[in-house]
Amino acid sequence: QKEVEQNSGPLSVPEGAIASLNCTYSDRGSQSFFWYRQYSGKSPELIMFIYSNGDKEDGRFTAQLNKASQYVSLLIRDSQPSDSATYLCAGRRDFGNEKLTFGTGTRLTIIP
Amino acid sequence: DTGVSQNPRHKITKRGQNVTFRCDPISEHNRLYWYRQTLGQGPEFLTYFQNEAQLEKSRLLSDRFSAERPKGSFSTLEIQRTEQGDSAMYLCASSFGTAMNTEAFFGQGTRLTVV
Numbered sequence: 001q002k003e004v005e006q007n008s009g010p011l012s013v014p015e016g017a018i019a020s021l022n023c024t025y026s027d028r029g030s031q032s033f034f035w036y037r038q039y040s041g042k043s044p045e046l047i048m049f050i051y052s053n054g055d056k057e058d059g060r061f062t063a064q065l066n067k068a069s070q071y072v073s074l075l076i077r078d079s080q081p082s083d084s085a086t087y088l089c090a091g092r093r094d095f096g097n098e099k100l101t102f103g104t105g106t107r108l109t110i111i112p
Numbered sequence: 113d114t115g116v117s118q119n120p121r122h123k124i125t126k127r128g129q130n131v132t133f134r135c136d137p138i139s140e141h142n143r144l145y146w147y148r149q150t151l152g153q154g155p156e157f158l159t160y161f162q163n164e165a166q167l168e169k170s171r172l173l174s175d176r177f178s179a180e181r182p183k184g185s186f187s188t189l190e191i192q193r194t195e196q197g198d199s200a201m202y203l204c205a206s207s208f209g210t211a212m213n214t215e216a217f218f219g220q221g222t223r224l225t226v227v
Binding site for chain 2: 101105
């Protein structure tokens with residue numbers, strides 16, 4: 001079992017709709033979680049991080065964390081074609097050590 | 113540009129040759145990470161420096177791989193006797209601080225192709 005698991009997709013969502021991306025993790029020692037967006041051939045770009053149970057909102061993005069269920073999600077509201085990318089979920093174990101354990105990523109396509 | 117800088121951006125090498133990549137982190141960032149990413153996979157951790165000290169190495173980092181950060185600033189990653197399986201994107205990231213919300217900033221990566 002991979003430490004961080006994501007559905008590889010592709011996930012297709014109509015423009016303007018809500019895209020929902022999910023991630024589960026097996027290491028209960030993971031303290032915080034990160035969502036990165038990666039365009040083809042480019043490096044990962046941080047969208048959001050979350051370390052407390054519940055929701056965290058930033059503009060069109062909402063991250064959700066449920067430590068009891070070991071589940072992390074990212075919602076993208078009002079999806080735009082520019083949101084089409086691979087979304088990587090990553091967990092981090094220790095404070096001050098940014099060693100990240102990544103999932104394989106979910107490829108998201110926004111259909112105009 | 114004050115972001116993480118990696119050079120070269122692309123490298124094609126013949127199997128068996130040695131290659132070296134360079135990473136210049138964001139200035140004042142004391143932590144530096146190397147990751148490797150193959151097609152269709154997420155980045156995999158290779159090694160981590162705090163200042164000039166290499167604090168952690170992944171089992172992925174075989175004895176053909178060596179990384180240095182001699183003065184706590186830039187870092188180099190060398191691969192000796194390259195193999196086709198080494199073909200990947202090599203990503204460098206840097207960070208500073210110990211707060212829970214410290215984030216790592218990635219460079220643009222070096223894409224290695226071993227032929």
